[in-house]
Amino acid sequence: MPNPNILLKNQVGKRVLLLGNEAIARGVLEAGISVVTTYPGTPASEIGDSISAIAQKAGLYMEYSVNEIVAVEVAGGAANCGVRALAAMKHVGLNVAADALMTLAYTGVKGGLIIVAADDPECYSSQNEQDSRLYALLSNLPCLEPSNAQEAKDMVVSAVELSEKLELPVILRTTTRVSHTRAPVIYGKLAKPHLKGEFIRDVKRLVMVPANSRPQHDVLLRKMEEAKKITEASPYNLITHKGKDEKYGLISSSSAYNYAVEAAELLGLDIDILKLGMTHPLPEKIIGKFLQEHAKVIVVEELEPYLELHVKTIAKDYAPTTMVYGKIRQQYFPRTGELSTRKVLRGLASIAGRKIPVDLESADEKYAEVAEGLPLRPPVLCAGCPHRASFYVIKRVAGENTIYPTDIGCYALGAAPPLKVGDILVCMGAGIGTAQGISKATEVNTIAIIGDSTFFHAGIPRLLNAVYNKHKLVVAVLDNLTTAMTGHQPHPGTGVTGMQTATERLAIEKVAEGCGVKLVMVVNPFHVKEAENALKEALQFPETSLIVFRAPCTLMLLREKRREGLEIIPFKVNEKCTNCMACVKLLGCPAIILKEGKTVLINENLCAGCGLCAYVCPYKAIEPAKPC
């Protein structure tokens, strides 16, 4: 979406193609939400980005918070002043925010508060796949699950109403296929944001010391009793298909619902389908009746058997003879990875004893023949990426015998050959954390790799721990001056806010000094010698040291150059080349290619002109394609 202003159009009934996340941003405007906070993460990023682009015009406040728990706290603070707020994050972000979420459920809210959790089945861009619906269960908070962009927008409006009615935060759970599918969305009315609220002291409700928490836990459960009535009447819990075949019934939600409907149609299964959009609390009576009306009920859902567990529990009371098919006893549908029409087709066919009308097996065999030996194309660090220079320096100085705990960001790609810097990757900030245990347990040189945005998000407490406990380790902050992986969002080191206004940059080196690190250095990784010397010094240091490897993200740099009309001068291989493969084997740059499998060439279309290959070439055989 090149022009986010389309989200501001005050045209009721206008039909626009929107990404699920953009639809959520439109929902923010229709719901009168006035405070939006986020920490970027795939597949949630475009919610914040869309709002950031229009926040000033729309008259609302938006920030890229330093991490997800801060995002939830800022939104929760505003909501407790009666201001409508939304905090958006990816599924693992909800782990970071969980501490605040669990107790905000006790305090409740006055203004509507929505927590958007975007799950990533198949780990397209994540370290794990987890089902955020279980957080709704754990926290006792209502949960809405859209299955498409239209519902994503509409549910933001409904979630705010629900949140204010129950005085509870509401979880809006999406998945990659909801957040990242474009679909037509019909606009509703825009609501005016109200950014000014009032904080009314209410110690018993808001100060969660044990004496107050205990009764608030009961209050929460009473609110959820009320929510149970609401879910029975929710327009999002409904039978969408009435079928002729009365034996079977199908229950589904979210993206899984889309696959289920399409798969049932392909199989000619003309059955009742119950779609659930409010999935916590579940509508016990609706599900109970549905179970009574069908001898066999099929539950189709992605990731954990959340619905199935509840459906089975409800079946015990309402329809003990009804068979429930899903993924708990027998795996008709996989519990890992992303679902698809194909996977649902297979499960439904097996349950209902139908033949799949498409010959998928022959198609697979035929494909396997042509795909054999097809070279893979995993993601790589871009041509010109400064992280490649940092990894080159790190590998040259510290070699194979150093242990490299790494972190979440583009630089996780450094674990792949030929760079191979990255030995353990867990979660945001865990590079510095795990490094301390590894350093203690092995006494081997340990270099923790972390990015700039991740440093601010989760690195600081880990760094404090390292310094205070005198762990010997080097922290290498790969600072490309942006949150690159998720689409170049600002962070405290950039000097820009979510409102797209200027603010004071917080320098990582100053933060490190403030944390008590006694050896802090800043280098440009493309100044290889200087960077190497810094790292050598750091490795000699008996305590925690920190080096900032600072050079801007190449994508950002190229975009700026294009905007300013500056020429990007690629490099070329000259006649001195002996095809020794040093550049290929040391750097793994996608712009360095081979002709006939042996002659080194530089793809001028991809080369960003960083010159690192020219530096590493032992024969001075790489030079700018023309004088710069």
Next chain:
Amino acid sequence: MKEFNIVLAGVGGQGILLAAEILGTAAVKEGLNVRVGEIHGMAQRGGAIVSTVRIGENVLSPMILEGKADVILGFEPLETLRNIRYASEKTLIIMGDEKIPPPGLTLKGENYPQTNEILEKIRRFSKNVIIVEALRLAKEAGNIIMQNTVLLGALAATGKLPMAEDSLLEALKELVPAKYVEMNVKAFNLGYNHAKKLLEA
């Protein structure tokens, strides 16, 4: 028309998401129901990219079943082959000619497969293959980045799309930055005329 399915396949950075969005926007302009499937984030960094566009009244999910693509718009030969399972003998395959060797291949010192070898495998699924000189035409229009627009022009020229060419052009003009509109229209037309000639021949 029951449904019309397009698979767009290539390498991160080739402008696949924009091409898919243009197709989707054009469909909405004509009042059609559409789903455009995308993958963002990590998968974009020079990795293999697939985007899907499904148009049709009853379409709910963005996913296309094996053999059910009406068109495969391939931005890169290897990536076209990687997604050939979506093709049946009825599928039209429009393929750009920019070869981007996967770095893993270079590292092993192996060759990028010969075009003929790739084509032979593609033809086992469908013989309707058009190879578009997308790289040359995009350069001619002003920048190699516009191969996506060249390929959209070529797709429009086949007359298979359920949307009119004008809707596509209108969507294109809305979605590319104002200062690049003219260049992109040129790229679209170059792709269009190139494909027309290929189809006549």
